Amino acid sequence: LQIGKFYLPYRGGIESIAQALSEGLANAGMDLTVMCSMEKRWSTLKREVEGVRIVKVPQFGVIATHPITPTWPDVYKDLAQEADLIHIHCPNPLAELSFLMAPKNCPVVITYYSDVAQHRWLLPLYYPLQKMFLRAVDRIIVPTVNHIRYGNGLQDMQDKCTLIPFGLDASTLEKTCISNVLSKELQSKYGPYAFFLGRLVPYKGLEYLIEAMRDVNHNLIIAGDGPERGKLEALVAQYQLKDKIHFLGSVENQELFKALYHACQMVVLPSITAVENFGMIQLEAMCASKPVITTDLKSGVPIVGEPGRTNLIVPPRNSELLSEAINYLFNNPIEAKRMGTMGHQRFENMYTLEKMIQGHISLYTELIHQFRLERGLEVRHNTPVIPFPQSPLSAVDKKKKAA
16 A cells, blocks of 8 residues: 555656556556545545556645545555555655554555655644654655655664665656657757756745856756746846746656757756755756756755766855856766766666665565564565665765775
8 A cells, every 4th residue: 555645647756756666566566556635626536547546535625735634544544454565655744643543454664755844833743743653664765865864853763764766767768769859959949058857946946046047158948837937037037048048838748858858968956955855857867868966955865866976066055156067067078978977877776767666575575574474474475575784874874984
């Protein structure tokens, strides 16, 4: 049983990972159900997509980005009784509370995406609940070691943490005849350009990227939409950069999506707060063999790549150093290409969808096997138990100490 706030067709960072994971597990032969909230105030919906059974609970509004779903605890209790393992994608306060209220009949694992960084007025209420929840679950999956270092309360639970990096389906960036034609058209129209793709929201730090472009003699393409678009376009006009910065809006065409990555010189992620906890745009860039410029946040963002080899790191909110990094890659195309090649190798070694799916299958197998042994239940031997390594944080710290 996979549990998240929302699911397809809702698009978001957590939802994209949950969808890729669920469909990958279903393709691997698992019987899988996803429980989530409806995106709008509709009745309960049950359907199957790509082998995944989806149960959407009716919601009656949203408070602090969280859907209000009064029937959630009852639906959770019913679905949990059928499960061999429950996987909750967090933060998700209502799911966490429902878990604590219901009998525990199987192992429970969570993915810890980030701390609650918005609506801080709720934190005094949420933190005690979160602490009880983290103590009660069997395993905590983190996509980077920094999630343990900076995550609220995870430093004391590093022995319960397992490192499984997020993964990307490489076929989403695979070149085709159409994408090659579009790439040539983009290069002909814009010349060498830097590229950003994502929601246009405050924490992305795009105002600093726009300001940095005042000292760059090449183009920037900004793809994506969001509430900040009008403000950002006004800033571009104020700086007289309309001939240099181009807003494309949402990119729905998959071939154009591929072409935008393959035609660019670099990808820039100028986020300014730890709300940006990983940055899937970095995996897309590395898959397309492009260097990345990003910011030194207290989150997983700076260590998705390998600083100096696959990416350049600048301080957040520093337009001057951001422009220097952009100019460096524009002025040193051979070095930029080398960084892109190293990034692609890192992607193949760490971030493929297949590696993410296998990591979860191995962990699920271990937990179910252990749970059944402890309770004297029948142990199924059709799936091998693959031992998982020790806590990732302690392993890294030992290496540092040895060095």
